[in-house]
Amino acid sequence: MRLVISCMDYRLTEFLMRISREDDLIFRNAGADAYGIQGSLSALTGVSEILYLPHNDCAAHKLAFKLLKGQETASESIRRRLTAHLQGLRLTSEEELMRVNVERNVRLLKDLFPKASMEVKTVDVYKLNWPIRKPIVYYAKSTTRYSEDMIGAYLLQSTTKDDVSIDLEIALQKLGIREFREIENNEDQPLRKAAKRD
Numbered sequence: 001m002r003l004v005i006s007c008m009d010y011r012l013t014e015f016l017m018r019i020s021r022e023d024d025l026i027f028r029n030a031g032a033d034a035y036g037i038q039g040s041l042s043a044l045t046g047v048s049e050i051l052y053l054p055h056n057d058c059a060a061h062k063l064a065f066k067l068l069k070g071q072e073t074a075s076e077s078i079r080r081r082l083t084a085h086l087q088g089l090r091l092t093s094e095e096e097l098m099r100v101n102v103e104r105n106v107r108l109l110k111d112l113f114p115k116a117s118m119e120v121k122t123v124d125v126y127k128l129n130w131p132i133r134k135p136i137v138y139y140a141k142s143t144t145r146y147s148e149d150m151i152g153a154y155l156l157q158s159t160t161k162d163d164v165s166i167d168l169e170i171a172l173q174k175l176g177i178r179e180f181r182e183i184e185n186n187e188d189q190p191l192r193k194a195a196k197r198d
């Protein structure tokens with residue numbers, strides 16, 4: 001089974017539709033943060049491949065940088081989630097913050113899945129076609145695949161909803177998202193069966 005870990009950003013959905021395989025488990029949260037979904041990840045077995053996909057121009061990284069510089073405020077849970085691991089580091093740019101984040105995420109993923117092969121690719125959003133941004137955030141299970149109406153919305157994906165609750169807060173409080181929708185998984189979906197086999 002392959003894990004695909006990326007950000008909830010609205011611009012990434014079409015890209016993920018293109019590259020995902022049928023039995024992938026997809027995880028998406030604020031900033032492609034494996035720490036945020038650690039609970040869900042550590043419960044998984046049979047993971048042979050990981051595709052880690054952070055991206056540039058990330059709202060979560062921008063917010064983290066502003067919080068560190070005192071240029072923005074947020075609730076304690078959001079602040080902790082985005083900046084706790086960055087305290088004491090002298091970060092001079094968002095790019096540097098992203099680099100540090102990628103390093104620590106790769107470290108965690110290697111610790112959690114020492115036998116899995118890992119590919120890390122920073123998605124350049126400037127090379128993607130940007131859909132019209134919808135002020136909606138969806139939560140879907142990791143086995144859910146996307147429908148056309150999800151394109152342009154933010155998308156949280158995990159195996160347990162609790163793991164993305166702070167990410168939902170980030171979307172609603174800091175990204176101007178006004179609506180939350182939950183996608184019901186279709187029990188007949190072949191993906192679900194494929195994931196269970198491992």
Ligand SMILES: [Zn+2]
Pocket residue numbers: 007008009030031032055057058059060061
């Ligand atoms: Zn992002």
